Amino acid sequence: MTPDEAKEAAAREALQHVSEGMKIGLGTGSTAEKFVAGLGEMVADGLNVVCVPTSEATREQAESLNIPLTRLDEEPVLDLTVDGADELDANLTLIKGGGGALLREKIVASSSKQMIVIADHTKKVETLGAFSLPVEIVPFGVKATAMKLEHAGKWAGCNGALALRIRDGELFVTDNGNVIIDCAFGTIPDAQKLASVISTIPGVVDHGLFIGMAGMAILGGPDGLEIIES
Numbered sequence: 259m260t261p262d263e264a265k266e267a268a269a270r271e272a273l274q275h276v277s278e279g280m281k282i283g284l285g286t287g288s289t290a291e292k293f294v295a296g297l298g299e300m301v302a303d304g305l306n307v308v309c310v311p312t313s314e315a316t317r318e319q320a321e322s323l324n325i326p327l328t329r330l331d332e333e334p335v336l337d338l339t340v341d342g343a344d345e346l347d348a349n350l351t352l353i354k355g356g357g358g359a360l361l362r363e364k365i366v367a368s369s370s371k372q373m374i375v376i377a378d379h380t381k382k383v384e385t386l387g388a389f390s391l392p393v394e395i396v397p398f399g400v401k402a403t404a405m406k407l408e409h410a411g412k413w414a415g416c417n418g419a420l421a422l423r424i425r426d427g428e429l430f431v432t433d434n435g436n437v438i439i440d441c442a443f444g445t446i447p448d449a450q451k452l453a454s455v456i457s458t459i460p461g462v463v464d465h466g467l468f469i470g471m472a473g474m475a476i477l478g479g480p481d482g483l484e485i486i487e488s
C-alpha cells in the first residue's frame with residue numbers, strides 16, 4: 259500500500275461519519291483533500307451538508323466540487339471536522355500546521371462537536387516532536403518573538419533550531435497574513451507545558467499543538483485501518 263492509498267483509505271472511512279444535514283469543517287493538506295474529494299462525490303449524489311473550509315486552498319477545492327460553504331460567523335457550531343495531522347500520539351495530541359493552516363484549523367476544530375483526524379500510519383509517534391512544531395506569529399518583531407519562543411521551549415524541556423518558514427525561496431505567508439516559525443524540538447516531553455508557555459508570548463498567534471481536540475484518528479496502513487479513540 260502506498261502512502262497515497264493509505265490516506266485514501268483513511269479519508270474514505272471518515273466519510274462514513276458524514277450524514278445528511280451536517281455542518282462540517284474541512285481540513286487542509288493532502289489527506290484532507292481526499293476527504294473533500296469524496297465529500298464532493300456524495301454532494302453530487304444528493305447529500306445535503308454545509309461546510310467551513312480551513313484554508314483558501316480547501317475553499318477552492320470545495321468550490322470546484324460545488325460543496326456548499328458557509329462561514330463560522332454564520333454557523334459558529336459545527337457537527338464534525340475532518341482534518342489531517344503531521345504527527346499524533348496515542349492520546350490524540352497532534353502537531354499540525356505543516357501546510358501552514360494551523361490557525362484556521364484550530365478555530366474550526368475547536369468549534370466542532372467532533373474532530374476526526376485522518377492520516378497514514380507513519381504519522382503516529384511515541385513522543386511528539388520529530389516533526390518541527392509550527393508556530394504562527396505576526397510579522398512585526400519576528401526576531402524578538404523567535405527569541406522568546408526559544409527561551410519558552412527550553413523552559414519546557416525542548417531544545418532545537420528555530421527557522422522562519424521559507425517556501426520556494428519566498429517568505430511563507432499564511433492565509434491570515436502572518437508568518438510561521440518551525441521549531442525543530444526533536445522531542446516534546448510535555449506538550450501541555452509547552453503549549454501553555456508558547457501561548458503567553460506576545461506576537462504568537464497560535465501554535466500547532468492540538469490538545470484534547472480530536473476524538474478519533476483513522477490511520478491507513480499496510481495492515482488496514484487503525485482507529486484510535488480518546
Ligand code: 5RP
Binds near residue numbers: 343
Ligand atoms: C495543514 C495541516 C495538515 O493537516 C498536515 O500538514 C497534514 O498534511 P498531509 O495530509 O498533507 O500530510 O496541518 O496545516
